[in-house]
Amino acid sequence: MTSHSAPLAALRGLSDSLGHMRHLITQIFITLFLALPLQAQPVTVFAAASLREALNEIAMQYPDDVTLSFAGSGTLARQVAAGAPADAVVLAHRDWAMWLDARGLILPHTTQEVAGGQLVLIGAPDAVPIPNTDTATLMSALNGGRLAMGQRDGVPAGTYAREWLQHIDAWDVLSSQLAETDNVRAALALVAQRAAPLGLVYASDAMAEPRVRILHSIAADAHAPIRYPAAAITETGRDFLEHLSTPQAIAIFTKHGFAP
Structure with a gap:
């Protein structure tokens, strides 16, 4: 029995050392992961054609990548209903926002008016x-x-x-x-x-x-009041909608001829 005790002890020591090394390596990886910048959350926004210049400028201030797709509001709403991958919509008439809402295609309680027009x-x-x-x-x-x-x-x-x-x-x-x-x-x-x-x-x-x-x-x-309703379709879109209400975004809308 005595002749085997030394190798066994050595093996146990080696196992303990390996376990300690695995723990150390795991801690290093966790530390490096936490030090990395947060992964960007790109957002896709469907927007009324009349918003092109204003939203292009607003998107440049957003911390993540923004893909903007412009068209008529009715066309955009129908594309969303057909399954187009949008995170948020900014339309030029409340009726189309209501049309999407009635079909359960936007997140509840996210619709807000972000600008007016003439x-x-x-x-x-x-x-x-x-x-x-x-x-x-x-x-x-x-x-x-x-x-x-x-x-x-x-x-x-x-x-x-x-x-x-x-x-x-x-x-x-x-x-x-x-x-x-x-x-x-x-x-x-x-x-x-x-x-x-x-x-x-x-x-x-x-x-x-x-x-x-x-x-x-x-x-x-x-005519009916001209309002631009925006709504989130995903949680990523909700973050972009909050950005549209910042003083910086409102100033850009105003500069391009929209009413606050």
Whole structure:
């Protein structure tokens, strides 16, 4: 028995040493892991086309990577409903946010309004301002051309435009003179390229395009209030929504022509 005790003791000592080394290595790995920076949480945001410049700038201030996808609000909402991988949405009409909410596609109690807007009538830089708008004046300014605006049912800017034209009793006549587009930026482009003499867009759009000028600012009470609702679809999206409410983000919205 005695002859075997020394090797056994040596083995036990070696086992204890190996156990101590494993424990030490584990502690080193834990320390190194804790010292590493937190893994970035990239966020994908679907946003109304009119928010392009403002959200691009806001995204640059966000601590993680942001992928922005711009289109008309109706198109974006339907893409989310079809399973598109978005973490948050920023739309141009509350109806589309409510449409998503009714389908259980956004996180409860995350919908918030992040900005407001104003509808304006635009034309070429050399076009004459139109202080008073009615059917005859608009038809004269069109001079056989078309009025560019977002699609009346799927694009919020088009919905507001229709409400305004109905408000001034011009819809029945002008509805046959429209060039309706998939998003408000496409309507802006038609006027900027002189493919349409007049367009109805947001003031923030007009500010972003030097090839157009505002011919008439439309009163806020001539259509439903223009609000931009945002909502989270994932927890990552919730973090981005909080960023949209910071003073820095609000200042950027204001700089680009949006109301707080």
